[in-house]
Amino acid sequence: MPKEFIVAIELGSSKITGIAGQKNLDGSLSVLALVEEDSSACIRKGMVYNIEKTGQCLTNIITKLKNLLKQDIKQVYVGFCGQSVHSVKNNINQDFMTPTIVTDELIDRLKDANNDMVYPEMKIFEPINLEYKVDNQLQIDPVGIQCNHLEGNFLNIILRKNFHQNLVTCFDNANIIIADMYLSPLKLADAVLTDTEKRSGCVLVDLGAETTTVSVYYRNILRHLAVIPLGGNNITKDIASLQMEESDAEKMKLKYASAFTPIDKIDDSINYPIDSDRNVKSSDFIALVEDRMEEIIENVWYQVPGEYADKILGGIILTGGGSNMPNIVQAFHNYTNVEKIRVARFVNFTVKSKDPRITAHDGTLNTALAILASGDMNCAGDEITHDLFSSKPQNTAAPLRQETGTPTGGMTPLEKARLAEEEERKKRQAEAEKAEEERARLAAEKAQERKENSFWHKFGNKLKDFGSKIIGPEEE
Known part of the structure; x- marks a missing residue:
């Protein structure tokens, strides 16, 4: 089987x-x-x-x-x-003339308005509900609360259509x-972050070959997502600028590169071999790698919104191939001053x-x-x-x-949701049209019945019968 x-x-x-x-x-x-x-x-x-x-x-x-x-x-x-994937915040507001209780229909209306947002050359791949502002208070589930003002806060994950x-x-x-x-x-994030990290606030950094992805979580909700066009290959290309093939540069990176090297560990007398005839000073090699690594970390930290920079009690979590570079945790700590940093080398299941x-x-x-x-x-x-x-x-x-x-x-999940909504709308429309036809038929029958039972209708019928009796014998 x-x-x-x-x-x-x-x-x-x-x-x-x-x-x-x-x-x-x-x-x-x-x-x-x-x-x-x-x-x-x-x-x-x-x-x-x-x-x-x-x-x-x-x-x-x-x-x-x-x-x-x-x-x-x-x-x-x-x-x-x-590279084109990133998040955009969007707020949808609705004011009420009189105090109104929030219903599921009102929430759906806000979601539909958000889903209809148009971004030039981009499409919404996944909309994320953040919180709802009910008057002046933030709520995760506002249904049943009475208010004069309702605001839906959304985080739209968008990407290029092509x-x-x-x-x-x-x-x-x-x-x-x-x-x-x-x-x-x-x-x-679901596979490597803990519930505590997501709830208390954290930054997930996926260090890839050509991109570095930054995801910021707070109170169990994704707050920001960005893809930085920098990765491990940029370090390899920098090493290759020492006049060598990229394949050889990759080998040198894996063998000698460190995200951070203490000053007392740098020895100008040590050289790293490029090939059988050439060498590079270890200090020059270290500076080259650290400069590029610092640029990547700087861009990562720049992507953390200011409102959450002091709220990431869960710390920074590093993963991906680039997280294997020696002293990567120390390098992130030196630039961000975040004490709690760990490397997620495997999934949590x-x-x-x-x-x-x-x-x-x-x-x-x-x-x-x-x-x-x-x-x-x-x-x-x-x-x-x-x-x-x-x-x-x-x-x-x-x-x-x-x-x-x-x-x-x-x-996309959004397209699937819209497709389901469209099919449901068509179904409701067909049912409404059928119900309207039935109402029209019953109304016509009742109108005909009222007409037949009316005084003038009965009087007209009697008049016709009387005329027929008078005219009938003369025609014979």
């Missing part, structure tokens, strides 16, 4: 990761397969710039997963983020059905796997695991067999769209 599993694909600037797993009854996650494809030739700063090559990478991912799982894959969950469309096109070209699309930072890439707990697969854990629908298709005498037909064709309902692959 075919086994059930979930498949997730994370699109990163350095690699695209495909992962399959099963959720166990004890709440743990068992990883069944893990594959990776180099994405440096098709994704930059988290954004697709070569649709054809990205589609080919996705096809390779699915093919490798199928071979490992020995089963077809009918749909996948997708996690993404990119960015999202390119993503969807890549999966369509690869004949891969999207079960759902997630913003990676939101799912990553149990993962069962023997794959060394997962058991390394180096933070590089945290996002992929977070996307996998967020999936809740079976992604498995038919078993793949090479038995020539099997009577069971193999599912070698492109995956089919959802059998029932309106296709939702590649749609």
Whole structure:
């Protein structure tokens, strides 16, 4: 009997990761397969710039997963983020002439007004409810409270329209059905942050290859999201400016680079070898790395809104490949003066796997695991067999769209909500039209009945009968 599993694909600037797993009854996650494809030739700063090559990478991912799982894959969950992704605050106000009790309908009206906001060249991917201001008090749930003024505070996560469309096109070209699309930072936060950190206020920093994502939480709600176009590759390129190949620069970074080096540990007499003929002073190398690292940290701290800078009692949480650099915690502390800083090297749920890439707990697969854990629908298709005498037909064709309902692959949560609302609106409109027709029919029947029972109608009928009796004999 075919086994059930979930498949997730994370699109990163350095690699695209495909992962399959099963959720166990004890709440743990068992990883069944893990594959990776180099994405440096098709994704930059988290954004697709070569649709054809990205589609080919996705096809390779699915093919490798199928071979490992020995089963077809009918749909996948997708996690993404990119340079254009950021948050924008929006407030919707409503005043009342007389004291009014807040209802669900009023809240829905504020949400609809927020969802209808237009941002040039951008689209709302996910609207987040912050708080509601009822007169002068902030409330999470204002329903049932009487007020003269109601204000809805929202945080809209927006991105470039063509960015999202390119993503969807890549999966369509690869004949891969999207079960759902997630913003990676939101799912990553759920997987590595504690409830206490979210509640007391914290900053999650995901240090990637070409981007650094900053998420600010306070009172269990996301307050700010930004993607900085700087990452570990910038340090590599700086090292490569010493006249070497980037591949060699990456090796030097992994071997010698440190986010912070105490002054008493810097020795000008020490040189680092570039190749067999050339060396670089360790002090010059250290300065080069620290300058770029300081720029990244400065940009991260700049993204923390001033109103929350002194409220992050949960501290700073670092994750991603860049968080493995030695003395990274000390470097962040030196610039931000935040005492509480930790590195989230792994997700906060149990993962069962023997794959060394997962058991390394180096933070590089945290996002992929977070996307996998967020999936809740079976992604498995038919078993793949090479038995020539099997009577069971193999599912070698492109995956089919959802059998029932309106296709939702590649749609944002907001678009899905709007689609559901539109279908509900059409249903209500059809029911209203049917009810109106029934009311019109009954009204016509009652009007006819009233007409037939009226004095003048009866008098007219009697007059006609009398005329008929008089005229009838004469005609004969």
